[in-house]
Amino acid sequence: MLYPLTEEEKMIKDIARKIAKEKIVPVRAKFDETEEFPWDIVKVMADADLFRVFIPEEYEGLGMGVFAMCLAVEELSWGCAGIALSYAGTALGTFPILLYGNEEQKKKYLPQIAGGKIAAFCITEPQAGSDALSIRTRAERDGDVYVLNGLKQFITNGGEADIYTVIALTDPTKGIRGASAFIVEKDMPGLKFGKKEKKLGIRASATREIIFENVKVPKENLIAREGFGLFVAMRTFDNARPGVAAQALGIAQSAFDAAVEYAMERKQFGQPIISFQAIQHILADMAIKIEAARSLTYSVAKAIDRGKGDFSKESSIAKCFASDIAMEVTVDAVQIFGGYGYIKDYPVEKMMRDAKITQIYEGTNQILRNTIASCILKEKRKAIGT
């Protein structure tokens, strides 16, 4: 076996695949059409304890970390990347608390998430996408509270989540060095939700604007210290990006499985199209890319679980590679299906639409290439001592 799994890891993979197969696949086309939020399936995931996977045991979790989370995301995304995002987006929203929350914050929020309350991470603003450093949302200290004002854009799980981790400026004079991270609860007065975006893919996922109008957040909900916001956000992304890679991997595997099955069934010129080398080579290339992406994603996720340190470069590499191949593989799957691939009666056009987002969110693949390049430069300079 290429990837030996522990008994617990195998259990997670099996349960997530079972949910994908029995609960997600039969309804994914419906959710893609209606853009409803899949609360029933979130409940199934929660009842199966999937939200406990990445929460430490002291806070009612299973204490299994990033690799196990990736296994769950991969299998759920094999069913539907949009539905899986309710889960993966919660992991993203939880990392700031997991990594830098204090004991009280962990005790208060992590057991809720372990039990299936979903979370969301809020950094992007209308004018601050790739240029995340130009956020404007303010958090002004007023006695025992911070007062938040501003607008967040494209927030995954926005409006559905109970727990929001938010990056806002406590000291705008210092620019992004004056940013801090906060935990905001859904029912705090002044927290409002704007329009739900209509999207190309991952349509079962809720993406909303989030409006802060004098939201009074208790000072106890500041994560780490004032001015640590950028640091919290960067480390959050380092830990969460293998999850995006796993999501891309799940989409790619699903498109590949569908393409192989179809190529064996579909007859042209009197024989199944899989007998043609033109099709065989496309399938072989798809398999090569998927296996390379899986190997890379698993290695990076396991490295994150093993050690502390800076994984910016590795997690960016995994996310870029897996999402790029997911796009290529899904385009190829549609090609193998031919005309049938282009219509909604078959699942691969949806996978192609879903794959696109993985190249865009949690850092576009261009921005991540900047990150990778700057890491390379840093390493080189360190090596030659300049």
Add this chain to the structure above:
Amino acid sequence: MKIFVTVKRVPDTGVPLRVKSDRTGIDREGLPYVINPYDEYATEAALRIKEKIGDGEVIAVSCGTEDSIETIRHALAMGADRGVLLKVNDEITDSVQTADILSDYLKSENPDFILMGKKAVDYDRGLVPAYLSEKLGFPLETCVTNMEIKDSGFVLERETEYGVEIIEARSPLIISFEKAKFEPRFPSLRGVMMAKKKPVDVNEISNLPANSTNILSYEPPPERKKGKIIDLPFPDNVKELVKLLKEESKII
């Protein structure tokens, strides 16, 4: 309250079965196994009784070979408290034998309820609940599709051709389940982890009770004949179809 639920290890229903070339049985090479789906409804029902009453013990019992422990663990992962394997060396295909082994064990256990699937999907006989009811002297309600627990007792539903039968029932009782209106729960991760620590007693059945039947041989189902496409314009195609249905397939 002691609630027993019987569970059987059966080949995965999604996999086509093949008869062995010597016709002595099913080819089990590489076959994936699952808990009998009707037993999953019975297990769910047992757990609901316990949860509603807030007291009691759910015991998963299987009569089978050592591999059946996996099936018992599935019920434990769903939430059953402990398991009992009535271990035999070879698979039993005789319903009377199975019922004898189950009743020998159950009669000394004072069960309040015995919940079962209406049949196992491997041999499809559906005889064990009736035999067990006879041997234990317990009443039996078969093919139950829903269950409600009230203060006065249990209200069971059976779907019949003329409507839904609603039955009030009390312990002791055997209930066999049809595909029910409620969904069996997924085993949770914590459930699976805890299931490993829950006790499973293994009772070796050294003296097999007498069998009532012997299977002589297995015949594979006949291969499906190729379909026929009538490639004629209307109304000739309809005429041809009617002719074929009358003369060839003799359906009309």
